[in-house]
Amino acid sequence: MLTPESLKKIDREVAKYPPEHKQSAVMSALRIAQDEKGWLAPETIAFVAHYLGMQPIAAQEVATFYNMYDLKPVGKHKITVCTNLSCTLMGAESAVEYLQRKLGIGFGETTPDGRFTLKEGECMGACGDAPLFQLNNKKICANLSPETIDAILAGLD
């Protein structure tokens, strides 16, 4: 269900916690599974649960509680823009407008070619670098302007 590489990464996470508390690794395990699969299908969540010896419903609860898990397919690149107060004061609305026009999609939508999904996010804890978005749950792209957005998107496959 998951590649040996992913399982190895999960094992590394499991080792951080007492042996009787493997469940502590579920957040990382779901993240690793999502990195491999692109999103978390119910069977992926169930697999992770079994791997860690926990009830599937307990893993499902975690997957639905934290908002960086994708429970539906997303585009190859997920762009999550923070629109909270600091970011809005510093130009998030213009960045969102530019992104929506450039990609031709609104929040929660994916481009027809499946390359981009645009999401509205909550505070990333990086307000000093606003406006900003998070790319694929991994990278904060800061100080956005039309030029920087063009350059970032042009660099993606």
Added chain:
Amino acid sequence: MANTPKGQNEVIFHSIHLPESWKLANYLSVGGYDALKKVLAEKMPPDEIINQLKISALRGRGGAGFPTGLKWSFMPRNYEGDKYLVCNSDEGEPGTFKDRDIIRYNPHQLIEGMIIGGYTLGAKVGYNYIHGEIWEAYERFEEALDEARAAGLLGRNILGSGLDFDIHAHHGFGAYVCGEETALLESIEGKKGQPRFKPPFPASFGLYGKPTTINNTETLASIPYIVKHGGQKFLELGKPNNGGTKIFSVSGHVNSPGNFEVAMGTPFSELLAMAGGVRGGRKLKAVIPGGSSVPVLPGEIMMQLTMDYDSIAQAGSYLGAGSVIVMDDTVCMVRALERLSYFYFEESCGQCTPCREGTGWLYRIIHRIEHGLGRPEDLDLLDSVAGNISGRTICALGDAAAMPVQGMLKHFRHEFEHHIQHKKCMV
């Protein structure tokens, strides 16, 4: 600036000028891990370390401002069995972005502080819970842990002293409420991050039901300085009851947003000048001094205040995590509050009815006022809903949702009335 501001980069960001300041070799070059070596060489009694913390007047930098020395003294000393130290780097409150820079630029000082914490509290394992959205900081912290382990500074028999202490990073995945310490513990246990009812407090029933101390990143990163230089010197950096320096995160309508480490008690006007002043030379309208949860204060009041717990509290707000959101005279306060209220509505964990339902009420009422559909009775209704959330929930997220509303209505009520009467903004 002509004069160096008092305490600038004294405690945390002292090595930030070095290229790759996050590397172990660079931290060692500025006296890094000297405090740990001192503790181990002198076999400093834990009570002496806690005493120095009490003298230092170090207060919790995550927002609550609880005295750290007192918190550490709550841990049971003669407990047979596992105890834990947990670092809370889950900063996700709008306006807050200091812990990310501590981890990015000086992770070893945090690690050193945690090891001293483990020694003092008798914990063998520590976890650092890192905000889900800052993956790059998580990776950097993992690298720093590897460096420390390879150098014998972390893990078994640290520096040959017989002390065992290891640290692991736990990556969050997008839930503001996990910044609440017991929600954070639930999250480390691999569950939904819903806060626990207290008591019991974490010092008696914490992670996996074991005695646990939870401190903020900046708090723990301040410990080496206090151990090395003594609590008195740290205290004198700030002012009585507000020791040390503080990292202020300044965002919003300023020319140079960013983190500024200065003495506790620095005048707000000096901090604003460090951040380049109000953008475009416009008029300062309002400031949220401690992160989105605390009541807003009008600019003219802020300009009279110093940045420390007691001064901001006397003006009716809180220093919080030192997260300063600056707003100029173009800001519509109804709109600003609408966005904040949406945040708390979105992030309520749903466990307590007043918060789960009340945050939705607050957002919907403010949303209709902003969109010209406000009713004359709405301001009383907001007061009533906010008042009925406050103090009636398991954790402080409910209060955090209510306080911005109460602060806005106290200082900018006329803007809300104008919106309701004229169906449009006065700004």
